[in-house]
Amino acid sequence: MRIVRFYRHGGPEVLRLETAELPSPRAGEVRINVRAIGLNRAEALMRAGTYIEQPALPSGLGLEAAGLIDELGEGVSAVQPGDPVSIIPPISMVRWPTYAEYICVPVEQVVKHPPVLSWEEAAAAWMQYLTAYGALVEVANVRRGEYVVITAASSSVGLAAIQIVKLLGGVPLAITRGKAKRQALIDAGADHVIVSSEEDLACRLREIADPSGVRVVFDAIAGPIFEPLTDAMAKNGVLIEYGGLSGQPTPFPLASVLKKSLTLRGYLVHEITGDAAQPDAAKRFILRGLASGKLKPIISRVFPFDEIVEAHRYLESNAQFGKIVVTI
Numbered sequence: 001m002r003i004v005r006f007y008r009h010g011g012p013e014v015l016r017l018e019t020a021e022l023p024s025p026r027a028g029e030v031r032i033n034v035r036a037i038g039l040n041r042a043e044a045l046m047r048a049g050t051y052i053e054q055p056a057l058p059s060g061l062g063l064e065a066a067g068l069i070d071e072l073g074e075g076v077s078a079v080q081p082g083d084p085v086s087i088i089p090p091i092s093m094v095r096w097p098t099y100a101e102y103i104c105v106p107v108e109q110v111v112k113h114p115p116v117l118s119w120e121e122a123a124a125a126w127m128q129y130l131t132a133y134g135a136l137v138e139v140a141n142v143r144r145g146e147y148v149v150i151t152a153a154s155s156s157v158g159l160a161a162i163q164i165v166k167l168l169g170g171v172p173l174a175i176t177r178g179k180a181k182r183q184a185l186i187d188a189g190a191d192h193v194i195v196s197s198e199e200d201l202a203c204r205l206r207e208i209a210d211p212s213g214v215r216v217v218f219d220a221i222a223g224p225i226f227e228p229l230t231d232a233m234a235k236n237g238v239l240i241e242y243g244g245l246s247g248q249p250t251p252f253p254l255a256s257v258l259k260k261s262l263t264l265r266g267y268l269v270h271e272i273t274g275d276a277a278q279p280d281a282a283k284r285f286i287l288r289g290l291a292s293g294k295l296k297p298i299i300s301r302v303f304p305f306d307e308i309v310e311a312h313r314y315l316e317s318n319a320q321f322g323k324i325v326v327t328i
Contacts, residue, residue: 001019001020001021001022001100001101001102002017002018002019002020002100002101002305003017003018003019003020003060003099003100003101004016004017004018004060004061004062004097004099004100004308005018005058005059005060006047006057006058006059006061007057007058008057009047009048009049009057010047010048010049011047011048011312011316012044012047012309012310012312012313012315012316013309014047015047015308015309015312017305017306017308020100022102023102023103023104024071024104025071025072025073025076025104026073026074026104027073027074027075028073028074028075028076028106028107028108029073029076029104029105029106029107030069030070030071030072030073030076030079030085030104030105030107030110031069031070031071031072031073031102031103031104032065032067032068032069032070032085032087032102032103032104032105032110033067033068033069033070033101033102034065034066034067034098034100034101034102034103034328035066035067035068035119035123035327035328036065036066036067036119036120036122036123036124036325036326036327036328037062037064037065037098037099037123037305037325037326037327037328038063038064038065038123038124038125038126038127038323038324038325039064039311039312039315039323039324039325039326040063040064040089040127040156041243041315042063042093043061043062043063043093043099043312043315044312044315044316046059046061046093047061047312053092053093053094055094056094059094059097060093060094060097060099060100061093061094061097061099062093062097062098062099062100063089063090063093063098063127064086064087064089064098064123064124064126064127065086065087065098065103065123066084066085066086066087066113066119066122066123067084067085067119067328068081068082068083068084068085069081069082069083069085069110070102073104073107076107078107078110079107079110079112083112084112084113084115084122085110085111085112085113086110086111086113086117086122086123086125086126087105087109087110087111087126088108088109088110088111088126088130088273088279088283089126089127089130089269089273090105090106090109090273091270091273091274096109099308099326101305101328111126111283111287113125113287113290114287114290114291116290116291116293117290117297119327120297120299120302120325120327121296121297121299123325124156124297124299124322124323124325125286125290125295125297126286127156127157127269128156128157128159128160128297128323129160129164129286129289129290129295130269130272130273130282130286131157131160131242131269132157132160132161132163132164132218133164133272133282133285133286134267134269134271134272134282135161135218135240135242135267136148136161136164136165136168136216136218137164137168137282137285138271138272138282139238139240139265139267140215140216140218140238140240142164142165142168142170142216143168143169143170144168144169144170145169145170145171146170146171146214146215146216147170147171147173147208147209147210147214147215147216148161148165148170148171148172148173148214148216148217148218149173149175149205149214149216149217149218149219149229149232150162150165150172150173150174150175150190150218151175151217151218151219151220151221151225151229152175152219152220152221152243152245153172153174153175153176153181153185153190153193154174154176154181154184154185154320154321154322155220155320155322156297156298156322156323157220157242158174158220159188159298159321159322160295160297161218162174162185162188162189162190163188163189163289163294163295163296164289164295166189166294167289167294167295171191171192172189172190172191172192173190173191173192173193173194173205173208173209173214174190174192174193174194175193175194175196175201176193176194176195176196177195177196177197178195178197179195179197179198181321182195184321188298192208194208196225200228201225201228201229201232202227202228202229202231202232205228205229205232206232209232210234212234212235213232213233213234213235213237213260214232214233214234214237215233215234215236215237215238216237216238216240217229217230217233217237217238217239217240218240218242219239219240219241219242219243220241220242220243220244220245221243221244221245221246222241222243222244222245222246222250223244223245223246223247223248223249223250224246224248224250224251225246226239226250226251226252226253227251227253227256230253230256230257230260230262230264231253231256233256233260233262234260235260235261236260236261236262236263237260237262237263238262238263238264238265239262239263239264239265240265240267241264241265241266241267242266242267242268242269297322297323298321298322298323299322299323299324299325300320300321300322300323300324301314301320301324301325302324302325302326302327303324303325303326303327304326304327304328305326305327305328307326308326311324311326
């Protein structure tokens with residue numbers, strides 16, 4: 001089979017497409033004939049050597065995939081060969097990488113996805129919706145009718161957050177850096193869009209939402225944006241931070257935090273995927289949304305497997321609107 005590995009940290013060019021022996025599933029695992037792979041920024045970070053998980057080299061990588069069950073390990077009965085499935089992102093992409101024609105994963109990570117999904121959509125679903133679900137449903141408990149601020153709104157997680165807020169009856173307020181994606185965000189369900197490079201962020205948030213401020217902020221950027229965001233938040237509001245795309249120092253907004261009793265909350269999807277009690281509720285919520293069409297992955301671009309380097313270059317270009325998928 002073909003598999004992607006890298007032997008040193010660096011840019012997309014370090015990725016190598018190689019031939020490897022077909023893996024055999026261990027007890028409690030299944031082997032999947034992969035049809036599509038969803039790409040995530042975490043994979044670019046691990047490839048570059050800046051991810052929270054540090055692999056021994058050479059290493060595979062990848063967190064999402066969809067395909068057909070090919071072989072069952074000992075003790076597996078929940079699925080059968082030929083079943084179309086997608087996988088919940090594993091805690092470790094070093095242990096269970098997905099960039100390969102065949103992968104073995106624990107059966108607990110396998111989901112029989114709704115037949116309405118294409119392979120590309122199935123491979124693109126779980127990371128974005130699990131990330132947004134955990135933050136907005138489990139942590140923030142978004143309420144009907146309330147505004148929710150979503151930064152990096154044109155990313156796959158940002159778009160998933162817009163859909164989930166709408167599903168919960170909330171009002172998604174999308175923030176984007178440039179005006180080129182404004183209309184696409186409105187078409188994707190955002191009730192309001194703020195272009196941060198052209199508008200006074202705190203002022204516009206107060207104008208759109210409520211003079212008392214917004215209760216929930218879902219942020220992937222950090223850096224200088226922290227101050228205008230917290231300035232526009234409501235008393236007892238919660239800012240959920242799940243990234244650090246800015247790369248700049250993040251000032252602590254002491255005055256706003258003290259005056260409004262704000263909660264600044266770090267968050268990783270591992271809070272959902274790593275807790276045995278959490279994934280079932282999340283899966284039920286997401287599967288219902290996918291089956292009804294209220295949750296629908298937005299695919300930015302699809303690459304063939306032999307163009308994995310080009311796919312990673314596009315991932316780092318920030319030109320995408322939604323998810324990047326690689327097909328096999």
